[in-house]
Amino acid sequence: MRIKTYxxxxxxxxxxxxxxxxxxxxxxxPDWRSWRGPLDRGSVAxxxxxxxxxxxxxxxxxxxxxxxxxxxxxxxxxxxxTSPADGNDALVGYDLAGKEIFRTVFGAENPGxxxxxxxxxxxxxxxxxxxxxxxxxxxxxxxxxDGRVRWKTNLVERFGPxxxxxxxxxxxxxxxxxxxxxRMHQGESWLAAFDxxxxxxxxxxxxxxxxxxxxxHGYSTPLVIHxxxxxxxxxxxxxxxxxxxxxxxQVVWSCGGFNPEGNKLWPAIVTPVIxxxxxxxxxxxxxxxVPRLYGIRLTGSGDVTATNHVWKREDVGTFVPSPVVYExxxxxxxxxxxxxxxxxxxxxxxxxxxxxxxRTNFYASPLVAxxxxxxxxxxxxxxxxxxxxxxxxxxxxxxMGESIIGSPVxxxxxxxxxxxxxxxxxxxx
Numbered sequence: 001m002r003i004k005t006y007x008x009x010x011x012x013x014x015x016x017x018x019x020x021x022x023x024x025x026x027x028x029x030p031d032w033r034s035w036r037g038p039l040d041r042g043s044v045a046x047x048x049x050x051x052x053x054x055x056x057x058x059x060x061x062x063x064x065x066x067x068x069x070x071x072x073x074x075x076x077x078x079x080x081x082t083s084p085a086d087g088n089d090a091l092v093g094y095d096l097a098g099k100e101i102f103r104t105v106f107g108a109e110n111p112g113x114x115x116x117x118x119x120x121x122x123x124x125x126x127x128x129x130x131x132x133x134x135x136x137x138x139x140x141x142x143x144x145x146d147g148r149v150r151w152k153t154n155l156v157e158r159f160g161p162x163x164x165x166x167x168x169x170x171x172x173x174x175x176x177x178x179x180x181x182x183r184m185h186q187g188e189s190w191l192a193a194f195d196x197x198x199x200x201x202x203x204x205x206x207x208x209x210x211x212x213x214x215x216x217h218g219y220s221t222p223l224v225i226h227x228x229x230x231x232x233x234x235x236x237x238x239x240x241x242x243x244x245x246x247x248x249x250q251v252v253w254s255c256g257g258f259n260p261e262g263n264k265l266w267p268a269i270v271t272p273v274i275x276x277x278x279x280x281x282x283x284x285x286x287x288x289x290v291p292r293l294y295g296i297r298l299t300g301s302g303d304v305t306a307t308n309h310v311w312k313r314e315d316v317g318t319f320v321p322s323p324v325v326y327e328x329x330x331x332x333x334x335x336x337x338x339x340x341x342x343x344x345x346x347x348x349x350x351x352x353x354x355x356x357x358x359r360t361n362f363y364a365s366p367l368v369a370x371x372x373x374x375x376x377x378x379x380x381x382x383x384x385x386x387x388x389x390x391x392x393x394x395x396x397x398x399x400m401g402e403s404i405i406g407s408p409v410x411x412x413x414x415x416x417x418x419x420x421x422x423x424x425x426x427x428x429x
Contacts, residue, residue: 184218291317353392
């Protein structure tokens with residue numbers, strides 16, 4: 001360990017039906033309103049979540065209209081999922097038994113170009129009144145919870161196409177007044193806020209930095225935080241972590257210094273996590289044996305590059321899966337299945353583990369539900385590990401029979417898994 005510290009199933013049919021009815025009628029499934037859930041931590045406390053499940057062992061599954069990589073969300077006992085449908089972008093609503101209750105179809109999809117990408121990479125987000133969606137085609141819309149379109153626009157037509165080497169990944173986020181989108185690529189990069197009710201643009205600010213090739217490409221999602229007593233947006237990309245005033249988008253805090261060697265081909269994919277006043281930022285190319293992991297203190301104002309780098313690791317990191325926060329610790333599931341639990345204040349390793357080695361990578365961001373860690377691998381193997389205390393114990397390897405890129409979602413003792421062709425709900429009962 002090297003840390004640089006700076007001063008400053010199937011069951012009988014009758015039992016399945018009874019379980020589904022109980023699940024649908026419970027009305028107590030907590031909301032999961034964005035792809036990383038409450039506080040953007042990717043975790044939920046308490047509950048008894050499943051260990052053993054698989055392609056033929058599930059509570060229910062429903063066939064999806066098309067291949068997408070976004071994560072489902074849950075609001076008021078309904079599931080919302082973006083997906084292509086007959087060549088078009090769509091938002092699909094399901095009830096808690098997996099029955100489709102509406103399908104809202106937009107314009108033609110842009111299907112994407114990466115083998116593990118799609119035109120539906122961005123995950124929906126909701127404020128409880130509407131569901132907000134974005135697609136690689138540029139379609140950006142607010143949809144009422146019953147599927148009616150509140151407003152729709154196209155950001156590619158308005159602001160030009162993205163120049164990302166791979167498929168768009170940034171999801172929309174919500175402030176008190178606005179729905180916010182970020183585009184970080186080679187060319188004019190920006191952060192923009194739109195009125196939730198009308199879709200009218202409230203503000204748009206440039207976010208441009210000169211970087212080595214591809215280092216200005218960003219796929220991470222902004223975080224809504226409070227900074228200096230104000231609602232703010234934390235944005236990671238183009239080798240800079242910035243804080244913007246949510247009222248007008250102006251930069252109030254900035255931290256650089258993440259690639260002093262000038263390495264090329266380092267896009268920002270992982271969304272940071274925050275514990276207390278510390279942001280943990282993964283960068284570098286863990287997939288190529290060049291990881292970087294930083295602890296950045298979110299205090300002060302202006303350019304804090306010289307003062308707010310607290311610690312740095314060059315031996316642990318992640319390129320695609322975003323970290324999860326559990327009991328104020330940061331857990332990384334790395335691209336090849338290594339697992340590390342870190343103290344966010346110091347960057348020191350608390351414990352380490354690993355899932356079995358395999359030729360395929362981990363693309364989905366992990367979930368912690370109760371005391372269990374869920375980590376899907378791209379080939380459809382979903383690993384479950386117990387992480388209570390200061391140790392790691394693998395409990396199961398579950399084969400879902402199809403690729404999984406979207407992140408798992410907890411649903412009151414169940415877990416939703418978005419596969420390449422099906423949406424699964426798995427349960428321990």
